[in-house]
Amino acid sequence: MGFMQALRNRWNSADTLVCVGLDPDPAKFPDAFVDDDDALFSFCRDIVDATAQYACAFKPQIAYFAAHNGGEAALQRLIAHINGSHPDVPVILDAKRGDIGSTAEQYATEAFERFGADAVTLNPYMGRDSADPFLQRFDRGCIFLCHTSNPGARDFQELDVGGEPLYQHIARTIAGEWNAAGNCALVVGATFPEELKVIRGIVGDMPLLIPGVGAQGGDVEAVVRNGATADGTGLMINSSRGILYASSGAGYAEAAADAARELRDAINRCR
Numbered sequence: 001m002g003f004m005q006a007l008r009n010r011w012n013s014a015d016t017l018v019c020v021g022l023d024p025d026p027a028k029f030p031d032a033f034v035d036d037d038d039a040l041f042s043f044c045r046d047i048v049d050a051t052a053q054y055a056c057a058f059k060p061q062i063a064y065f066a067a068h069n070g071g072e073a074a075l076q077r078l079i080a081h082i083n084g085s086h087p088d089v090p091v092i093l094d095a096k097r098g099d100i101g102s103t104a105e106q107y108a109t110e111a112f113e114r115f116g117a118d119a120v121t122l123n124p125y126m127g128r129d130s131a132d133p134f135l136q137r138f139d140r141g142c143i144f145l146c147h148t149s150n151p152g153a154r155d156f157q158e159l160d161v162g163g164e165p166l167y168q169h170i171a172r173t174i175a176g177e178w179n180a181a182g183n184c185a186l187v188v189g190a191t192f193p194e195e196l197k198v199i200r201g202i203v204g205d206m207p208l209l210i211p212g213v214g215a216q217g218g219d220v221e222a223v224v225r226n227g228a229t230a231d232g233t234g235l236m237i238n239s240s241r242g243i244l245y246a247s248s249g250a251g252y253a254e255a256a257a258d259a260a261r262e263l264r265d266a267i268n269r270c271r
């Protein structure tokens with residue numbers, strides 16, 4: 001089954017739009033991991049197992065693994081663990097890749113074969129040929145940056161390009177020309193709810209990955225009101241730090257589960 005179908009199944013069967021972000025930072029780990037040489041994997045595994053029932057997707061951010069010796073091997077084992085123990089929950093590798101075609105081929109192999117991800121985040125800045133190696137993988141999700149959650153998103157993404165802001169041109173191009181196989185989605189920050197509304201109007205029912213609630217302060221109610229599709233789905237609302245570090249004590253996994261459940265419930269109250 002491809003990423004898009006797995007995502008729709010998960011939205012419906014688990015009744016959740018929560019994407020659990022996996023951004024492991026050893027400096028924030030509970031004391032229980034001080035002497036654990038495999039802490040990146042063990043901490044994330046515990047979070048995954050505690051939150052899977054509330055997740056429509058998991059989103060490991062590659063930088064938090066690649067920053068450490070052995071971290072990429074830990075990421076590989078973590079995704080294998082998710083695929084083995086929680087096979088209904090798709091995995092989005094947040095890597096924001098984008099390069100000339102021959103290099104992009106290698107990045108596609110990295111995401112889908114080496115790491116076994118179901119979808120990957122991509123930067124569309126280098127254009128169609130940089131995206132083709134990913135778009136041709138019909139069973140995998142290609143999630144392109146459209147309007148990001150950070151303050152600097154305005155620097156380039158809102159520049160006028162021929163009568164409309166660049167982010168709207170990106171949304172229109174990807175929803176139209178690039179989405180022939182129906183395997184595209186967009187990243188839109190929760191911190192820009194008005195832009196989210198405009199993007200939803202352009203892309204129809206295309207799934208949107210929404211970072212920026214929780215630690216970045218995005219408003220859940222505004223996200224659901226402006227971003228959900230008519231059937232109350234269409235969104236993967238990500239929280240990373242707000243779930244991972246809900247507690248630094250011995251009950252970190254239970255606290256993460258509580259945070260994920262509370263986010264699911266807050267979202268569902270608005271649907």
Ligand SMILES: O=c1ccn([C@@H]2O[C@H](COP(=O)(O)O)[C@@H](O)[C@H]2O)c(=O)[nH]1
Binds near residue numbers: 023147149187241
């Ligand atoms: O526009 C974007 C694109 C990606 N991200 C990533 O999402 C998470 C957010 O983490 P929080 O702790 O929930 O703030 C992180 O992995 C970012 O790299 C984003 O924030 N904004």
